[in-house]
Amino acid sequence: MRKRVLNWEEARHSIGVPAVDEQHRNIIIGINTLHQAVAKELPHDAIRSLLANLIQLIDQHFSFEEALMQEYAFPEAESHRREHRMIVDRARHLLNALTPARPLRTKLAVAYLTDWTERHVLVSDRTLGAFLIAQGAAARPRTALAAKPLAPGRP
Numbered sequence: 001m002r003k004r005v006l007n008w009e010e011a012r013h014s015i016g017v018p019a020v021d022e023q024h025r026n027i028i029i030g031i032n033t034l035h036q037a038v039a040k041e042l043p044h045d046a047i048r049s050l051l052a053n054l055i056q057l058i059d060q061h062f063s064f065e066e067a068l069m070q071e072y073a074f075p076e077a078e079s080h081r082r083e084h085r086m087i088v089d090r091a092r093h094l095l096n097a098l099t100p101a102r103p104l105r106t107k108l109a110v111a112y113l114t115d116w117t118e119r120h121v122l123v124s125d126r127t128l129g130a131f132l133i134a135q136g137a138a139a140r141p142r143t144a145l146a147a148k149p150l151a152p153g154r155p
């Protein structure tokens, strides 16, 4: 299991679409908040609610990207959407399996979200970003891109 914390690095994580980058930054902040809560051994209920908020934030972000993919007819939309669903389904499964009696499960859930979020941003979202930039979507935002950035979950 990885111990490292995921931090936003512009050169590494930016996909060149400011509205999407802003949401990715907020998700990374939410993951770090969760990391810290686990490290400080906060009460189970507090950690559980942080994880639930984070999953909701990720789910909203995925819906935002899916609206963009549809609006710009992204050719890889179906496989990208499948990956989104897989991440959220797995995260919800991990949330439902959390119990104070098995603290290792919490650590596994955090490690899973850290790894999958970064992998998805670095590979699939980067491909989407390159496509949107080629379509002029990053420079000339349409309706979906004008949506407000998501606020990170609070403890």
Ligand SMILES: [Fe+2]
Residues within 6 Å of the ligand: 062, 065, 080, 084, 120, 124, 125
């Ligand atoms: Fe995505």
Ligand SMILES: [Fe+2]
Residues within 6 Å of the ligand: 024, 061, 065, 121, 125
């Ligand atoms: Fe994303």
